[in-house]
Amino acid sequence: TELAVMTLNRDQNDFNLYFANPRSTVCKLILNEKNDRYISGEMIYSFTFFDNQFVYLSEKNGYSHIYLYSNGGIQQKQLTEGNYDVLDILAVDKEKKTLYYASAEESPMRRTICKVDIVKGNKTKLSAQVGYNIARFSNNGKYFVNTWSNTTTPALVTMNDGNGRQLR
Secondary structure: OOEEEEEEOOOOOEEEEEEEOOOOOOEEEEEEEEOOOOOOHHHHHHOEEEOOEEEEEEOOOOOOEEEEEEOOOOEEEEOOOOOOOEEEEEEEEOOOOEEEEEEOOOOOOOEEEEEEEOOOOOEEEOOOOOOEEEEEEOOOOOEEEEEEEEOOEEEEEEEEEOOOOEOO
């Protein structure tokens, strides 16, 4: 068992992720990210650990995107890319190797719910309605409650499966 320890310097431009052995107190540097300007402290909430891997949101290419790393600190792949920001990692289905996230891909004023296959990299949009979508996923990622609205429609709440199909 290891403990993840994250540090961000006062200037908020140098981030480190360490794995610490709680018995021996030995720490191993797993990830270091530097930015000339700023690294958001909110990124620490995006880290999700599973199956000797982890994902997190980083702005290292200019936009906020999801990166997959091994627990040894080796970047395995960038799961999302493009001229838009990924806003949140919502859930990970470990069995299906699927990651669910919210993005501003269509527009900075819209929120889209999507999933990406961690192995193949295939991306699928789950939110059917154009506008502002907020999703809350079950722990295993198999279901989500979506709240959708736009400028002419008040909030509409739906229950969906992990493929985006509306159940209720």
